[in-house]
Amino acid sequence: MADKNELLPGTLDLMILRILSRGELHGWGITQRLAELSQSALQVDEGSLYPSLYRMEDKGWIEAEWRIRENNRRAKYYALTRSGRKQLEKEQEIWERMSAIITRVLATA
């Protein structure tokens, strides 16, 4: 299992924020979108999404609202807040800088 594509710490939050920046979604929707975008390459317990969501909700980056979906089921929809958008910009910038550095180091060393 050494080739399992595990997540780098902190990157799940970044990806969730990025996905939510396209529009609000519920937890299941985020999972599906993540699988779709990564072409199911990420190996991660699907449930670990939720503590991440709650933490970011607590920090005020995202906010949640319950909506009725088809056949009267409720689902909790998450949306990016203004401070979440800022956070996304900041983390994305850090990520891009870091990955550029790492790529450069790996390429030239």
Place this chain on the structure above:
Amino acid sequence: MNLLRRLRTLLRRRDTEAEMAEEMRYHLEQRAAEYAADGLSPSDARLAAQRRFGNTAALQEQARDTFGWSALERLGKDLAFAARQLVRSPAFSLLAVVTLSLGIGATTSMFSLVNGIVLKPLPYQRVDQLERIYRSNAQNPDGNLSTADFLALRKAQSSYGAVVAYSLGSASLSEPGQPAELASSARATADLFSVLGVTPQLGRAFHPEEDQPGRDRVVLLSPRTWRGRFAAAPDIVGRIVRIDGEPHEIIGVLPESFNDWRYLGAVDFFRPLALTPADAADRQDLRLRVVGRRDEALTPAEAAGFIASFGEHLARAFPEANSGSTWRTVSLQKDAAGTGAFIVLPMLISLSAAVLLIACSNLANFLLARTMARAREFAVRAALGASRLQLLRPLLAEAVLLSLAAGGGAILVAHWFRDWAALRSTGDNGEQVIFTVDWNVMGWAFAASLLTALVFSAGPALFALRLDLNVALKSGGRSTTGTRGHQRFRQFLIVAQFTLAMILLAGAAQFIVGVNDAQNRRAGWESAALATGSMLLPVGQYRGDAKLTAFHRLTLERLAALPGVESVSLSAAAPFLDWTDVRKLLVEGQPVPVPGQELAAMFNAISPQYLATYGTRLVAGRTLDSRDTASSPRVYLVSQSTARAIFGEGDPIGRHIAVAGGDTTRWGEIVGVVADIQSADPEPNPVTLRVYPALTQEPTRTVELAVRAAGVAPAALIDSIRTTMAALDPDLPIARLATADAFIARSFYQMRFLRDMLTAFGVLGLGLASLGVYGVITRTNAQRASEFAIRLALGASPRDITRLVLGAGIRQALLGSLLGLMGAYAVTSALSYAFRGVRANNPLILAATTLILITVALLACWLPSRRASRLDAMAALRAD
């Protein structure tokens, strides 16, 4: 972190949990549905979805940490565990809660007293701007103003603010077909209520034009009078009542808040001041109580400066009336509480705190013993890596639970106290200290409980922290008496308890003895055979001195003719209470003193049988009798100390004295000397000289009636006195008609109230302290059982064991009592400062209280020591 959101999630915790579960379930169902669509059986699909999802419980736990619930949950667990511990030993818990409830309840009750008397603002607008204005001189630091001086101040008030005035007195109130009643009345400037900021609940306040003679037949009722006498009639406004025989129109009823014990609450009704031109020019009669509303722009000091300089100006302008007097201001709120309150209330709070401290140290001792019994458990937990905080938490939780329960109990105690106090502190006229168990008081109870928890859990907790692992584990679970330091701490607690108990007991005992002494003081008069009452002859029917004197004579004759009556007296004042008629004396043949330096004496006009009725002894000369009439030469009796103060060793009989001031000096001859008397008031009056004119020569409208019974109990005379007087004048009320002893007891209700509270503190403190020493010695003995057994086995006699146990307890009690004596000295010094009639540090009382305390301690130690000496040595040794 957003505190508000955190709080919201906390409050909605159950919802949030449910939502979390729902959200995850939804996810699992969606995933399972997808697997099922791929062809898995429903149960396999569910399992696969769960595998893909991860450990739901662990994830939820992780989420909970996010919400900060875990700390709360731990606290909840601690409290639940503590509650279980407490329920497991119900006797201890009950004892602890009751002890603490009493302790916290005592301080909470005292705080509600402070709250009612000092802290709660008077029911007026902007109370901070209101001030009483006093005129002080050598005779009276809290003097009132004369009408002319007040009017001068009112005219010149521009820079100060508004000044208003009122005078207090009594008046008879009657309606057609109802018996007349003697009521407490006030005459006030028309703007008194607008300046105080009080609006009547019914009707209106006075109009300015009603503040003049002839147009002043209007009356404002206090809410108490409206309820009590007029059954809260809604159509009261416009009704006509007779006041002193004259018809008056009721124009309004003051608001309910006006029944405040502290200020004007005793007044039954108000009339306009309506000064006649003669009244307005009077500078001698100091009858106006003056209140000012300071201008907003002035500081209290500036206002006081203005008033003081105005007083100086008047003293210079009218030296005859005002020299030697200074004017000062006191904030009305502070003035209403009374100066004594600022000594008595802190003292009561401290004494109740002493009760609480005793309760606390009791509990500290009990908890310490419990902690000791669990020493091994603590040691094991510490050895397994429990942090100090973790060791401490269950102890603190127990303490917090106990004291919160006790806080609830304390509020109950304060509630009971309120009912009791309301009853005991009701004045003659139904005015009350208004106690409320309001948020202030609740807050106090709560704060006191938490502080208490900290205090009494600190000892055991410190012990748990300093636990020596090795020793505790090696002791092998045997009960121990603890380390030396720990024993010291216990002994310290016992000593402290006895110190506090001694302070309480000695302080209370001295006060109780002082008050009782004063009230049982029959110095120069007797009261056992007397029935007494007060009458006020209304101006309407009794205009002029001749009519007053005729009625006085008729009263004396009719009452003296009743069966069972030995003698009857009428006088301006009774000897039980302080006399209020203070005048300055001139002595014939002695130089006229500088104004302000005259001798002051209290005057009491008396009828012929006064001395015989009250049992006051005539020392020299003759008493006043039927010879002395309005037309005969003026005569006076003086008291022995008055004669000595004026004439030294010379013979006073035949000498002449007169009242200073007034237009003409009317000399009167001293015809007799009577024994000195002292009132039953524990507060000695600064004026000690007494002069008795004849009632026929100075008839008064208010008279004190006294009837001396012979062969029957005085109480049996009351009905016949009432019917006799009603036959003389059905409109004439007799106030406070009762036996003299009942009246005296009633007059000092505030003192008695204080005395009863101190008694309660003393008894409570002693009870708790002896419970403490009893508990500690019992527990120590249980823990020392094996030691005693060995001693017995080695040949000690049961008496030796008794002595051993008794000795330790007594030593601590003695040491505590000794230290307490010093504290008691301080407390009683403060008491005798506040109540000059109470003698400080009476050695007899101190000795007696020490004896009581030691006896109780002896008993508390002796009971457990007897049990220790009857120990079955074999059983005790085998048990360990």
